[in-house]
Amino acid sequence: MIEMAQQQKAPAQRFTDTFSDYYTWVALSLAAVVFVVLLVMHRPIADAFYRSMTVLVVASPCALVLSVPSAILVAIAAGARRGILFRGGVAVENLAGATQFAFDKTGTLTKGALVVASIASFDSQGEDALLRHAASVAHFSTHPLARAIVAEAGKRNLPINGATDFLNLPALGMEGSVGGNRILIGSRRLMRDRGIAIPAVELTNEGEVWIANDQAVGVIYLPDEIRPAAKRVIDFLKRSRLSVTLLTGDRVGPAAVVAEQVGITDVRAELSPQAKLQCIHDWRASGKKVAMVGDGINDAPSLTAADVSIGMGGTRIRCCAGTGGRRPDARQN
Numbered sequence: 001m002i003e004m005a006q007q008q009k010a011p012a013q014r015f016t017d018t019f020s021d022y023y024t025w026v027a028l029s030l031a032a033v034v035f036v037v038l039l040v041m042h043r044p045i046a047d048a049f050y051r052s053m054t055v056l057v058v059a060s061p062c063a064l065v066l067s068v069p070s071a072i073l074v075a076i077a078a079g080a081r082r083g084i085l086f087r088g089g090v091a092v093e094n095l096a097g098a099t100q101f102a103f104d105k106t107g108t109l110t111k112g113a114l115v116v117a118s119i120a121s122f123d124s125q126g127e128d129a130l131l132r133h134a135a136s137v138a139h140f141s142t143h144p145l146a147r148a149i150v151a152e153a154g155k156r157n158l159p160i161n162g163a164t165d166f167l168n169l170p171a172l173g174m175e176g177s178v179g180g181n182r183i184l185i186g187s188r189r190l191m192r193d194r195g196i197a198i199p200a201v202e203l204t205n206e207g208e209v210w211i212a213n214d215q216a217v218g219v220i221y222l223p224d225e226i227r228p229a230a231k232r233v234i235d236f237l238k239r240s241r242l243s244v245t246l247l248t249g250d251r252v253g254p255a256a257v258v259a260e261q262v263g264i265t266d267v268r269a270e271l272s273p274q275a276k277l278q279c280i281h282d283w284r285a286s287g288k289k290v291a292m293v294g295d296g297i298n299d300a301p302s303l304t305a306a307d308v309s310i311g312m313g314g315t316r317i318r319c320c321a322g323t324g325g326r327r328p329d330a331r332q333n
Contacts, residue, residue: 031056094308098291100283101237102276102302105248105258106207107144107295108312109230114148114207114222121218122199130218132158134211137176137185140166145209146174146185148222171249171272171298173209184212188251189270191216207254230262238263243288247276249298276302 031052038048072089079086086092103109119127135153138146139160153160163176163183172193173186184194188210191198196212207222237244245266248255255269268279280302283290292299292306303309 027056027059030059091308094289095291095310098242098289098308100243100245100288100290102245102247102279102283102290102292102306103264104294104299105246105250105255106224108293109227109246109258109262110224111227112144112224112295114144114224116148116152117206117221117223119218119220120201123217125217127218128156128158130211131156131220132160133178133181133183134185134209134218134220135160136178137163137166137174137183140176141168141174144224145207145222149185149209149220181213185209187249207250226258226261234263245279247271247279247302249273249276273298273301277305280305 034055035048035052038051039045043051069089072092075092076086076089106112106114116131119131121127121130131149131153135150135158138149140163141147150160161178163178166174166176168174169186169190171187172190173184175182175184175186177183184190184196186209188198188208191210191212194212196214196216198210198216201219207224209220209222210216211218211220234244243266244264245268246255246259246264247268249271250269252267252269255267259265259267268275271279276299280290280292284305284307289308290306291308291310292302293310293312294300294303295312303311
């Protein structure tokens with residue numbers, strides 16, 4: 001990635017490369033004219049050659065051509081030493097000019113190291129059976145909520161039978177067949193969209209995953225923690241007079257709690273990937289240069305559309321760079 005980043009050219013670097021193509025010929029022509037003029041003035045050939053070479057050295061485009069890529073490479077190297085990989089000089093320039101920052105919540109502002117805190121079962125099958133069915137579907141997903149469910153099933157030594165006909169439902173959850181039964185795992189919105197009634201339970205600010213077949217059979221609660229550096233980052237951006245927004249598919253309650261803890265006032269919750277993407281388009285259409293920070297597949301469209309995209313460590317998507325709204329090269333992971 002670093003080698004590819006060094007090969008990608010920033011806009012200023014592309015300009016200097018193009019300019020230098022013409023400027024080089026101007027410098028060479030100027031040196032030749034000086035040489036000819038001095039000969040016409042009957043100067044010795046050695047003196048005329050020396051003075052024309054002096055003009056060529058002074059007017060050399062090398063310093064101009066080397067200045068921008070040198071600065072870009074220094075920035076990329078400095079970032080790499082701090083664990084930040086820039087995919088190209090475009091990302092460096094776009095990040096410097098960003099005016100609007102958008103953050104995802106889970107795994108970005110929060111650690112994403114979720115653990116199962118409690119399980120509420122609404123039928124006679126009990127917590128372990130509910131957790132086992134949920135893990136059978138969730139083990140196909142890499143979402144932090146799914147990983148936490150599978151990890152808890154492993155701690156309890158519960159057998160996990162792989163679900164069949166697995167289907168990922170972006171920003172909603174997932175579903176699959178377990179023992180001939182179709183199991184839904186996901187948010188309250190998924191339950192509402194499928195016409196499944198949600199039992200009256202106390203609303204919490206923890207993450208929650210609902211489990212249902214033809215009716216809701218249980219809910220798993222998974223708390224998360226704020227990243228220690230999150231508030232410092234948000235404070236720095238606000239001091240720099242940059243706009244900061246929280247874009248999340250989570251419920252309003254948990255989103256508001258996280259936003260308050262890190263100092264974000266503009267909160268947009270219960271967003272689908274398409275809704276997040278529309279926010280990016282709206283900002284760019286209004287003339288803002290957008291930086292999107294995310295960590296998961298659901299954020300990939302928004303990351304791709306942003307002027308510069310920032311993927312948290314371990315992000316398995318193809319857009320950790322300044323894309324300028326263009327789709328990144330699929331070969332670059």
